[in-house]
Amino acid sequence: MTSLLDNLNEPQHAAVTLPAEHALILAGAGSGKTRVLTTRIAWLISTGQASPQSILAVTFTNKAAKEMQTRLAAMLPVNVKSMWIGTFHGLCNRLLRAHYRDAGLPQLFQILDSADQLSSVKRLMKALNVDDEKFPPREMCQFINAQKEQGLRASAVEAWDSWAKQKVEIYAAYEAQCQREGVVDFAELLLRSFELLSRNEPLLRHYQERFRHILVDEFQDTNRLQYAWLRMLAGGPANGHPTNPLPAEGGDYSTAPKGASIFAVGDDDQSIYAFRGADVGNMRDFEREFNVKNMIRLEQNYRSHGNILDAANAIIRNNPHRLGKNLWTHAGSGEPIRVYEAYADSDEARWIVEEVKSLVRDGHTRAEIALLYRSNAQSRALEHALFNAGIPYRVYGGLRFFERAEIKHALAYLRLIANPNDDTAFLRVVNFPVRGIGARSLEALQDAAKAANSSLHAAITQVSGKGGSSLTAFAQLIHQLSEAVHLPLPELIDHVLELSGLRTHYQNEKEGQERLSNLDELINAAASFIAEEGTVSEEGELSADLAAFLAHASLEAGEHQAGEGDDALQLMTVHSAKGLEFNMVFISGLEEGLFPHENAVNDTKNGSNGLEEERRLMYVAVTRARQRLYLSIAQSRMLHGQTRYNLPSRFLDEIPKELLKWLTPRVEKQHFAVSPAPSSNGLKTFHNQSPVTAQRPGRPPERSGFSIGMNVHHAKFGPGVIVNAEGSGTDARVQVNFKAAGVKWLALAIAKLEAV
Numbered sequence: 001m002t003s004l005l006d007n008l009n010e011p012q013h014a015a016v017t018l019p020a021e022h023a024l025i026l027a028g029a030g031s032g033k034t035r036v037l038t039t040r041i042a043w044l045i046s047t048g049q050a051s052p053q054s055i056l057a058v059t060f061t062n063k064a065a066k067e068m069q070t071r072l073a074a075m076l077p078v079n080v081k082s083m084w085i086g087t088f089h090g091l092c093n094r095l096l097r098a099h100y101r102d103a104g105l106p107q108l109f110q111i112l113d114s115a116d117q118l119s120s121v122k123r124l125m126k127a128l129n130v131d132d133e134k135f136p137p138r139e140m141c142q143f144i145n146a147q148k149e150q151g152l153r154a155s156a157v158e159a160w161d162s163w164a165k166q167k168v169e170i171y172a173a174y175e176a177q178c179q180r181e182g183v184v185d186f187a188e189l190l191l192r193s194f195e196l197l198s199r200n201e202p203l204l205r206h207y208q209e210r211f212r213h214i215l216v217d218e219f220q221d222t223n224r225l226q227y228a229w230l231r232m233l234a235g236g237p238a239n240g241h242p243t244n245p246l247p248a249e250g251g252d253y254s255t256a257p258k259g260a261s262i263f264a265v266g267d268d269d270q271s272i273y274a275f276r277g278a279d280v281g282n283m284r285d286f287e288r289e290f291n292v293k294n295m296i297r298l299e300q301n302y303r304s305h306g307n308i309l310d311a312a313n314a315i316i317r318n319n320p321h322r323l324g325k326n327l328w329t330h331a332g333s334g335e336p337i338r339v340y341e342a343y344a345d346s347d348e349a350r351w352i353v354e355e356v357k358s359l360v361r362d363g364h365t366r367a368e369i370a371l372l373y374r375s376n377a378q379s380r381a382l383e384h385a386l387f388n389a390g391i392p393y394r395v396y397g398g399l400r401f402f403e404r405a406e407i408k409h410a411l412a413y414l415r416l417i418a419n420p421n422d423d424t425a426f427l428r429v430v431n432f433p434v435r436g437i438g439a440r441s442l443e444a445l446q447d448a449a450k451a452a453n454s455s456l457h458a459a460i461t462q463v464s465g466k467g468g469s470s471l472t473a474f475a476q477l478i479h480q481l482s483e484a485v486h487l488p489l490p491e492l493i494d495h496v497l498e499l500s501g502l503r504t505h506y507q508n509e510k511e512g513q514e515r516l517s518n519l520d521e522l523i524n525a526a527a528s529f530i531a532e533e534g535t536v537s538e539e540g541e542l543s544a545d546l547a548a549f550l551a552h553a554s555l556e557a558g559e560h561q562a563g564e565g566d567d568a569l570q571l572m573t574v575h576s577a578k579g580l581e582f583n584m585v586f587i588s589g590l591e592e593g594l595f596p597h598e599n600a601v602n603d604t605k606n607g608s609n610g611l612e613e614e615r616r617l618m619y620v621a622v623t624r625a626r627q628r629l630y631l632s633i634a635q636s637r638m639l640h641g642q643t644r645y646n647l648p649s650r651f652l653d654e655i656p657k658e659l660l661k662w663l664t665p666r667v668e669k670q671h672f673a674v675s676p677a678p679s680s681n682g683l684k685t686f687h688n689q690s691p692v693t694a695q696r697p698g699r700p701p702e703r704s705g706f707s708i709g710m711n712v713h714h715a716k717f718g719p720g721v722i723v724n725a726e727g728s729g730t731d732a733r734v735q736v737n738f739k740a741a742g743v744k745w746l747a748l749a750i751a752k753l754e755a756v
């Protein structure tokens, strides 16, 4: 047993062996928070202080949950699979599955992922004849999710003007639609399970008595509802007001009689989900409300070499509102941080490919090399170059396996087997593969469903004529598929692919080969899912495996993909890299406007400063690296169909110069070789013709002394780079991307612009 505690430093040891009381471990990146949390679970169990069943552990991703289970399994002879270790969504799903009746859900309720939610809202707004320009569906989804994350049902949202009232009405109609269809979105998983427990005293007591130890990783990124959920489970008051679960000011629940102890670990400097409602204030509230006596700080970093850590510390120091801590390491300073300034994104990608190749030649495994970027849109150019170079890579969080169209089609059939009233699934495949059901029949069906307040499936009998008979044939197909529900899951899927016509459809499609192999991969995924997590169906019960697999497909999308065992380069956004570590890390696209993201720079709403959050994100990115860190910049980049010219990110300037090794000369002034080309949206775009060495002058304004790509200075807006130009003589205007002020058009005759 002492071996469990070997290799812990003093504060880590103290944290692992704290008495069963509330505790907050506040510590920087790579200081061993996750390791401490996992070791504490093992220690509690192996010393007999806790049974595996009495532990609830919350991780940020499913990948992290799996890693924790693997580590625990290596430390302890217990069945870790049955333990409650998972994400908030995963744990809530488990709770709702176990108590679906009490939660007012069908047994095989389906989970809507974000894309499903959007299409569900769009469909609803169309049915309600709501102007989607005035109420963009995407914003409606954000609105609905934000309400749910505050614990507010539509009936509890206050609206003062007609615009707000209309939003609340859409929210209410959306709630009704989801309920009718037996589906829940991500935010609903949490709210529904919160309500389930807060309204069901015996059930709450059961779980409160069961979970004696609640451990939460990445606590800084919990939102208000998640915090309230934890607080309730831990034996805080059962929260009298179910529609408003937010903690009352000044509550002190530390004396609650049967309370579990909460062991929370987090890092305020790594809070990167404020834009999605996460609230660092939860750390302060936790400390105050639970009267936390055990506060431990860990400051020794075991992950990164000194130079990397110094860079991270230097960057985060620019944020004013920190709880304050500094990381240090015993490891030597290691190598300098390599910086490459490319003239274009294609050049950046090419350079990364060459570096990766040479790392692999030197014996590094690809799985230990990560390629990080701020936005998903950046991955396309990188993937293209990697694909052409034949480098195996895996994208986390991009277009994910379970989100591919052919997979969603197959899953839609499975969802209809589980629940024919799932209208989202119904509409996805009612005429796919094509079976002659036209828009008019569907409109008639939707009208009938609306009149009868029923699902589309239930309204089929109301539609007459030719459309009606095609719809009836579809209903028969679903019925026929449902009769096979007791087949083992992989066989059921195979059967569905065959009978639905999906397989034939893709066989006849020119480029269908990849889609067909993805569909086969779905069967494999189901088989390995059953092997790993298989459930035991009770007599007469609908296939529990099917329900579990569908939940898995919604919740785990993207976190692991086919061919997991291969040695592949790891591609992901910085957000999805949280908590992970790699020997070699590339951070690409370090440009103003991209990282920090332009939307964030001027964003100060919700009391959270967008730029500070971007800086924390940069801190997360840098601290993923163990041995070597590469930073890259592209002077021009194709994004969303336009070429943009950007300045290097301000975060680069925040790293002390002596830590950096420039692989390209730092050229102060760049001329781009550009030629204007018309684009379909009427905007003028420029395409790079050749590398910067070509030195062809930019286009108009002629003789003005300015050219595209030139660095300039403006008395009010400060430094920037010219990215576009039009007109000539006194009409000449240039578009400048200013480092601090963003992109602006200026008339040269008026603006006091200086070349620098």
Ligand SMILES: Nc1ncnc2c1ncn2[C@@H]1O[C@H](COP(=O)(O)OP(=O)(O)OP(=O)(O)O)[C@@H](O)[C@H]1O
Pocket: 007, 008, 009, 012, 027, 028, 029, 030, 031, 032, 033, 034, 035, 036, 267, 270, 301, 302, 303, 578, 579, 580, 581, 623
């Ligand atoms: N006492 C120690 N001795 C040796 N290695 C350690 C020690 N503590 C932690 N480590 C190692 O340091 C690395 C970072 O630990 P861990 O991932 O737990 O940090 P963290 O604080 O959770 O980081 P993050 O904030 O990025 O989530 C891991 O590889 C871990 O195994």
Ligand SMILES: [Mg+2]
Pocket: 033, 034, 035, 217, 579
């Ligand atoms: Mg961690």
